[in-house]
Every structure is written in structure tokens, then in C-alpha cells.
Amino acid sequence: MTSPREAILARVRASLADTPSAVAVSRTYRLRGERDRAGVIELFVERVRAYEATVVVADDPGAAVASALEAAGARRVGIAPDLDRRLRPPGVELIEDQGLDSRDLDGLDGAVTTCASACAETGTIAIDGGPGQGRRALSLVPDLHVCVVRAEAIVETVPELIAALEPSAREGRPIVLVSGPSATSDIELTRVEGVHGPRRLVVIVAT
């Protein structure tokens, strides 16, 4: 008896018997942007803000993290064990995620992470589990996510973002793209901030 796998592949081949060989894909669309560094950062800030996230451009990201946490009233905050010392504000109870269970994460007021790269045109940050980012649950379960973005990690277009992330995918690392806080348009197609993911997103651009 043929297995479902063999049967499906045989059906696919039979369906394609009369089909000429594959069409070539021409990538004539924009593969990179044209803005200068300052222009890219400016666009990123504008686009993240459009999602109702808080955006801060700071040359002292540690201080910016401290004031973001204070403004949100966050006292117990989760971080990855390898988060840069300079991003750990004093006076806040920082809990290193050494495999906290989901309920522990749910009890936190927020999380502070870095990100792998970011895209200006779409106001997107990308997390791939690299240094300072922690595992995915850390920036998902708590209701506040403070994310520090290095200015030089911001690219202008989606193709540049995907190119920057491809090595992580090849290594089998999970990736999350975040564009604004959790939202839904399920009620009358009106975007409402905040369902299951963090309802508050603070993006700190470190220049």
C-alpha cells in the first residue's frame, strides 16, 4: 500500500506532467533603501510611534530603560541572564530568566530585552534569541516590553531585514517580528491595543 506521502507526491507529479519548467523570479523590487543613517532612524521612530508604542531616542539607553520602567510603575522585571550590565537599572528588582515557568513570567511587571535588528519602513523590531534577548516567552508573557534597539541595527526596508535574519533561521533559532504592541481588529475592524501580548511596548533607540 502506498503511504500518504508517496500518494500525494505522485498526485503532484501527475498534476504537473504537462507543465513547462519553473518560471524565474525577477527581484526587480527595491532590495535596499536610499535614506542616510539619520533618515533611517527618523523613519523608524515615526513608524513605531504610528503603532501607539512609546519611542525614546537616547544616548544613555540605561537611563532611558530606568525611566521607562519607572513611568510604567514596573518593579519586578524579567531579563535575559546575558543582558548588558549597562541596561540593568538600579532600584528595580531584576529577575534573570533561567527557565522561569509561564506562571512566574505572568507574575512579572515587565521585561527588558535587546533585539537583533529592526526595520524602519514598517516600524518592526526583530528578536532572534541573541545576546540580551532571552527566549521568546520572556518578551511575550509580561504586560510591558521595553526593547533597546542599537541605531546601527536598524535597516530601511523589509528585504534588508529578512537578509539580516536569514543566518538565524539557518541556525534554527526562532525569530519574532514585533510591530507595535499587541492589538486586534476583530471588533468592527477597529484596531484596539492589547489582547494577549504585551499591551505596552517601549522602544529605546540607542544612538
Next chain:
Amino acid sequence: MTHSSLDPAAARDARPESFPHAATGALANHQVRANIRHATTSIRRKRAGVVAEVPDWELLRAAGAAIKDETLASLDAVLIELEASIQAAGGTVHWARDAAEANEIVVGLVRAEGAEEVVKVKSLATDEIRLNEALEGAGIRPIETDLAELIVQLAGERPSHLLVPAIHKNRVEIRDLFRERLGRPDLSDDPTELAEAARLHLREAFLRARVAISGANFAAADTGTICVVESEGNGRMCTTLPDVLITVMGIEKAIPRFRDLEVFLQLLPRSSTGERMNPYTSLWTGVCEGDGPHAFHLVLLDAGRTRVLADPAGRPALRCIRCSACINVCPVYRQTGGHAYHSPYAGPIGAILAPQLLGEEGAVASLPFASSLCGACYDVCPVLIDIPSILVHERGKAVARERSGIEGRSLKVLGKAFATRAGYERAQRLGRKLQRPLARDGWIAHFPPGPLGAWGRSRDLPALPAQTFREWWESRDEPA
């Protein structure tokens, strides 16, 4: 309150009717029509705005169509590569020829885990195969975690839109539903408050979940990366927190390269929710030690897709990335809503895909006729599917099938009767007699039961006049 007290099956099992029949009912529901008109109008405006700001939109559409065509033309090789990549990354790949096989695989996997409930993130593929019913039948409780799916599940209804399954309900109706079914009599109709109620209701389910089930928007064959695009964070919850993740995906969702996401992640969010990017996109590759589920299963589903693939004229329908832009612009959908389509695939894409996927018999067979061929769907489709042409093609197939049916046989008899003048006049006189019990005010108002009635009810038929032109001519007083 527990989900097991719900009985979604009851409302769902109403006997499916043909599109014209179901549409007649839907047209009479003014609230549904008003809700849909309101929602689709705002989404169309948003989409147009974010599409206009992309200078190379047409080039992206062409590339998106080409990547999909390339995939379909070598689908066997792409699927084999995808399978190998996922296995290399620690995942398991299953193949299902049809809905029953897919459901059996998923139920078996959930049982093997000993789980009595699963959290689910919205997936058209699992709607299509009616996975929830299969799970319930096996004593497993599926918990829909998308706000709209939750609304639909609580109401015991079926989804009515690809992207916004509860588009037919307005905020007041949702408030009333939540008040009753979530035991929250305090709720107002403020969408923020309604979303918060769903957050509280589902959080506990996420935290305790051991098995999750998702669909997939894309699967990159070269890296084995699965992509799920969403807004609320329930997709992230489902793909991150449980021990075991099961993804059910139609075979046409594969794409050759991770790189191809650079095209689709521009086309999809702008076309579907009218955003530059949706809030969350999850990309995972097999399993990752220390981050997320320790087991990942991909179920590759055929269920009619190879049948679509075999028809070169209908094949481009498999490019569809389920953005729902075509639905939002469709004048027929805007009037009837999604339920009249009787399949998870509503609107123009549903009209071409459902008859091909779900078979050409029964309710969905009438779908290719649910269009005025205005072409608005083709204009917005991000992967350039020429929906009107495929509709015409599908109509052709349906008509060819009908030729051998009652209409075809009757037309043959009429053809003989009308071949001579005497025969034609005899037929008219006979028709006048026969129509007497059926006609009213110059129109055929009643149809006999059976196939003739089914044929007639979808048409506006004038009754035969009391006197034909020929009879009047003959009976004039003036000499000819």
C-alpha cells in the same frame, strides 16, 4: 463556565443550501449587512492608503505571483526539501491525503500527549477539515484563542470572513455574548474592554496548555522555517508556551526560500489588515533547545489541492495568501456576508477555491455564479490571481456538468419542440395552461418542488403572456 457546555455543532449542522438560497436569507438580515458594510469600508480605505505608499507595489505583486508559480511548478521537490529541512531541525512531518487523515493524525498526537484540551490559533486549514469537531468527538476540548474565533465559538456559529471571522457581529452583539457566556454582566461595549475580557478569559488556558495547534502562512523549504502572521499575541502564546506544537498546513503554503518572505511580508499585512506590518510574526524552525515547544509536528494537507493543481486554468487559485482583500472589495460579499458561501473560504477567492477544494457537489457548486465579474478582486489581489477568469472557467465546468442534468435534458426536448413554427406555437399554448397555478402578476411566483423548482428559484422568470405577439398579429382586424 466551561467550554464543554458549548455546543457549536448544533448551529453548524444546519443543512447547507445553495448560494442563491442562502444569500436570500442573508440579504434579509439588515444588521449583518450593516456590520459588514461598516467594517469592509474602513478596511478598504486603510489598505488603499498603505498600498499607495509603496513605490514598487506592482513589482512586489509580480514577484509574489512568480514565486508562487515557481513553487507550484515544482511542488514535489519543494515539499521534499521542506520535509528534510524540518526533520534536520528536529521536527516531524506528516502527510495527509484528506481531511479525515489529517484529523486522525492530529487526534493521535494529542492523545499520545495525554492532553484533554488544546489551544488553537486561527487556521483556515483546520476550519476546512473541521478539526474541532474531530477533536470534540475524541473527547478533546479545542480552545480557539483568536478574539474573533472565540466570539464565533462562544456564539456557536461559523466564521464569516477569512481574516475577521466575526465581522458579521458588532460590538453590542459581542458585549451581549460575553456578558452571557463569559459570565461578565459588567462589560460595556468598548472594544478595549471586550479585548481585555478575552485576555483574562484565555490567559489561564495559555499558561496551562500542553498542546497547541496552529496553521501556517508560509513555510520556507530551504531553512524549514514556518511563518505565522497575527495581531493579538495568541499566535505567539500558542507557538511558544506549550510543550508540543502541531501545525496543519495546506501543501500550497510552501515557498522555496526563506528569502521569499521579503516579498510576502510586504504584500500580506498591507493587503489584509491595511497595516505596514502586523503586530506579530512568528518564525520557527523545528525545535530549539531551551526556547519553546520540545516537539514540533507539521501536517502537510492535500485535501483537494492536487486536484486544483491538475487544472492549469484553475491552478493560480493556489497562489492565494489568504489576505482577504478580494473579499473586502467584493460587491456581492458586501451584500450577503460570508455565511452564504457555506465554507471557510468566503468571497471571490471562496467562490473559486471552495468548489475546487471541497468538491463540486452540494452547496459550494453554485459559488462560481456568486459574482458580477466586476473585476475589483483582481485589482487588489497581491498575487495577481485573475479571479474573474477563473470564475468563468469554473462556471463552464459547472454548466458542462449540468448539461447531463435536468436542465440539459429539458433544453434538448425544447430544442426539438421549437424546431418548427407549429411546434413552437403548440408549446406556447401548453405552457400557458401549465403555468396557471404558478404565475402571479406576470411573473412565475411559485415553483414546484424538485429540480425544476431549484432551477427556477434562482431566476426571475416572466410568465407567458395571455396572448403572444403572433396571436395578436393573426387576430388583428386590419388586413395583413
